[in-house]
Amino acid sequence: MAAGPEGRLRFVPETVEITVGQTVRWTFESAGHNVTSLPGASEKVRNPDGAEPFASYEGNQHFAIDEVGSTYEHTFDVPGEYVYVCAPHAGQGMVGTVLVTEDDEE
Numbered sequence: 001m002a003a004g005p006e007g008r009l010r011f012v013p014e015t016v017e018i019t020v021g022q023t024v025r026w027t028f029e030s031a032g033h034n035v036t037s038l039p040g041a042s043e044k045v046r047n048p049d050g051a052e053p054f055a056s057y058e059g060n061q062h063f064a065i066d067e068v069g070s071t072y073e074h075t076f077d078v079p080g081e082y083v084y085v086c087a088p089h090a091g092q093g094m095v096g097t098v099l100v101t102e103d104d105e106e
């Protein structure tokens with residue numbers, strides 16, 4: 001996943017579909033961004049029941065930003081739909097979705 005490619009206030013792709021246990025990696029391609037599904041960061045975030053929110057920063061520092069070129073990874077163990085934001089740019093529509101489906105082979 002790219003966060004802020006070409007300086008745009010977007011995640012690319014905006015929606016990604018994975019299966020339970022897979023990891024998503026975000027690369028911060030321009031300055032001033034982060035990744036969070038913490039309810040305190042934005043009213044737009046959503047987490048499935050029983051899922052821990054995730055964030056690229058510690059605690060409730062919702063405006064802590066990630067360095068250009070750095071990465072953040074999160075492994076999704078609970079199925080469902082996650083809506084996350086870049087907290088500084090949530091109001092400008094920097095919002096993404098991760099759809100986590102059950103692994104059919106189990």
Ligand SMILES: [Cu+2]
Nearest residue numbers: 033086089094
């Ligand atoms: Cu941003």
